[in-house]
Amino acid sequence: MTSCLFRCGGSPRPADRRGEAGMGSETVKQRRFSGGWRPAATVAMIGGFYVLLPALPAAGVALVWTAHVHGWPVQLALALAAGPVWAVVGTLRALFSSDPPEAGLRLERDRAPELWRMVDELAAAAETRAPDEILLVPEVNAGVTEQGNWLGLRPGVRRLYLGAPLLACLTAGELRATLGHELGHFSGRHTAWSAAGYRTVAGMEAAGSTGGPAGLLLRGWLWLYLKVAMPLSRQWELEADAVSLDAAGRTAAVSALRREAALRHLEDDYAHAWFPLAILARRTPDLIGGLHAYLGAPGRAAEVAALAAQDTLGALEPETGAWYSTHPPLDERIALLQRLPAPEVAADDRPAAVLLPDLAGAVAELGRSLVEELSAASGPEEPVADWAQIVERAAAVRVQLSAARHTHRLEESGVLARADLASVLAAVESGRGAELAAPEPSWQEDDNASAGRRTGSAVVLAVLAEAAVLATGRGGYRLDWSGPPALLVDGVPAGLGEAAARAAADPAAVPELRRRLAELGAPPDHRPDRAAFDFPDEILTVFGNVALRHRTYDLVICTHGLLLLRRGVFRLAVGQQRRLARLQARGRTALHARRHARAIPVETLSSIRLVGADSAKLDLRLTDGSTLRLRTTAESVGDGPVDVLRALVADPPAVALLGEPAAP
Template sequence: MGTTLRALRALLLLAGFYLLGVLLLAALAGADYLLLLHAPTSLAGKLVIVSVLLAIPLVRGLFMLRTPQDEEMAGLPVTEADEPELWRTVRELADEVGTAGPSRIVLTADVNAAVAEDARLLGLLPGPRRLYLGVPLLQGLSQAQLRAVLAHELGHYSNSDTRLSALTVRGRAQVLRTIRHFEQRADRTAAREQAKQEKKNTKAEAKGKQAKEVDTGNAGITYRAMAKIYVGYAKLYFRATLSVSRRQEYAADAAAARITGRDATASALREIPVLDGAFDFYMDCYATLGTGQELLPPRGEMFGGFGRMLSARQLELVDRRDNPPTGPSSPYDSHPPIAERVRRIEGLPDDGRADEARGAALDLLADPRRTLAELEDAVLTEEVRRFRRTADWQELLDLVMAQSFRAGTSPLHRAYVAYTNEQPTLTALLDLIEDGRLWQLAKRLPLSDEAAAAQGRVFREFVRPTLHRSLTGMALAELNTRGLLRWEFSWERSAIPHLPPAVDGTETDLDEVVAPAVADTPDTAPLRALLTHESPQRGAL
């Protein structure tokens, strides 16, 4: 399908949205006319008011011809003077694809690459082009794999895909916004009805009458019905544009394989979902480790540490690399399943280009450390940039652990306060256990109905896991306060706590120390002995 025909189809689909609105308004007007002619005046008046309320979001949708101008994705724009090798690579690939290259390259903090174009005249005339390139891709891909990714994105330019995206996105946005208007009105109507019924129940109870069950099932039903009509059109719209979008992806994959090689393209497709999952894990467990305490890793390390984590955890990623996702992320995902794209590319004849450009993609940057630091300035909010920077990752871990242990919000903490009206300390808790009051305290824990009804040994088995976890946390906090606990930062696994050694010099197993304190016949001696160790010298583990 040529560019002109695809533009025409996108325009017709968008026009269909407005035509649907006109038809619904006409149907409402016709219904109002018939009601005024044939229905009783009181009933007709009420129904006309309903139709007017339904017409308001329809009219608003029809006049939403202008959508907010797309904002540029947050990132670090780089000029040819900043990154000459990257620009040379992009232009070289654009020549091989047979299209004009971008006029602007923006580095982002996403595991993604994308192209955009400010096209004119419904996408028939080209405009300035932008390439968005995620730095995490540079950290995780080889140069051959990155070239495949870039060739794929530039292939969208050559197929004029980027010109039509604005029109297609506008149509999707209009339909979704209208659906959202109807759903919001339905929710507000249901909320008003719920408040009304609850108010009636309150008055009834004050008079000694039985309250009725609150039922808002029919509230906002007309709005939801209108929303369903547009949901049906949205499915038609998305499916009509979906098949072409997926064909465009296959065509861009084929262009990448032709230019950069079959193996590089297939391996890049396998690697991207692996990097995506790994980056989410990195951001959750490393980069944002201290944001709750307004702490950040050293400058440049917010995203820079991702590369080191990838190197340390390569073995964990092998299985995901060998088993790419077999399904789309949603029924309307414009991208075909990765596994199907890989199958198509690996089914191509061997082109003998397996050993090309195997260096790290990050080496294309003139100064990776500088770029990683400047990327933070470009994508982090001003508030986050004011957070305290630690000297290294180890200091970040130490500070976070020290602050988190001060919280004291475990179920056992709350149960102790409820039982004694005092703030708990580990020493006071051990005294209470030695007095034989542990199981009375345990009754103040959050309990299921089954646990609350249990007695004796059965009750103890119910509450023991909660007691063990909470007491372990309190022990770690106490050891940390006394300087007896050290945390070892690791890229390969979770942070490792180092406790004072056991009597025989072996490493202490905290579970084995805590378990006797919550046994049927509690014994606090092992835990007290652990707390009597002297603090190690600074820097020792």
């Protein structure tokens, strides 16, 4: 199953009038923040790139001619000249490729008349052309694009992308602020600038990936361009925020930023907690319907409010504010909105869903289209299933896997000669419950994170008890969007988590747990068999060209660990995606047999630590005390390994499959 959490494009900047339709008398042009020298420098660097690019092949041709005339090694000259030629080819392909529009459900005017009326009103007030299309997208986001020609400098089709969760969870006033922000990007011509910048950056990346002296020079040019241009993008976001302030007032504008950040945080939680269930169950789910059910679960609105009310929001979106980020930190944006003068705008506390009466039908339509796409990619091996079926299947497999892992660990470490249920209960009753606790690999995002955690004896005991009940065939798990799946036996909650917690805390409570297990028919001699539930060692993804101790490797992430495949000194930078696809198709066994391949079993991983704010370095700490620092480079290609590695270390046998079942 493809675990693709939808994220649409963002936006660029604003510049509009506020004298109409609820906007203030001051114009947006008067509120623009000076870009200083950066706009001119950005244009100069774009122009310089297109001057530099053809000059490099010319220099290569001159080098080959000189080598031929003077009798120098022509082969070396040809090798050096090949890089600039490939740079030009790659750049032309990047510049003139036509990207298909983002997928989404097109909302015609007759389907969402109130939404279109609000968009038209805000566009008129901003003195900008309204979008030609509004597309409903699955993610917690909104964005605008303008598909023009000549690097985006000629006006073209304007599209507004609106996340369905925003309609479901915001108020109409907050959505008005969000729409004002996005239309501000149109009025300020940010979409045209960002389109030109996007194409140029794509060309620079293609040119810089060629390797050799030319590639090094072009990568340096790209780095310098981003250092100059990214602050300009962050300035555009602040200008767009000023437009949202005039569109909806201070309260709605600030609340929209806060609540969107909270919703994005919960969207990420949903992806990390629920996507792995579908992988574990080997089923294709309705990801979009699941997200809406998750956000609409009892108590979730209070969770959104609590997250949005935090004094500082940096923890919700830590990547904003970095030098390469397109958006300023949330706290900086909110502080600006609090400082700027704002018009009095009547609060509109209606649910934003009133702007699209058929929101449920639109979400279902979006979900069906994504399910069809995922089902076609997954094939018959992963049939479509609803979330109740997925949770029932996956939660059982997860508990059985985890129980088998703990059984293996307790026996290998000598804590118990045979780790069946009766022996485990006897150990806890005799006061040895603390010995059940297991060292647990950890994910660390900064140097202050704890070096590791321990899976408590209560969790281990609950897992082993639930696995024994599942062996009777009477138990099953019930979907609960508000918390972990609950084990039911004959339709009644088993209550084993609470009983296990009491037994772990007080050995005198073990008889109570033993009686409860007997009532449920759990066999005392039950001992989970890891081989019955384990997964084949399959390749999950391949990340190309990561650096480790001055050498370059391909990082292969498998179900049961990692493979590092050393790359040669001389390597082409073209066709990388095809090369990675071929590696993945060869299979883990064939790759492991390659010369200089290094296997890192997941059991040997102690922790993974993100180094720095740019996610460019990962420290893999091994159980023998050594550390491997993997570093992405300008030549790195493929899906980022961070999330996959994070999931991998959370539950060793089954990779991206969740950690321990939740503690009671």
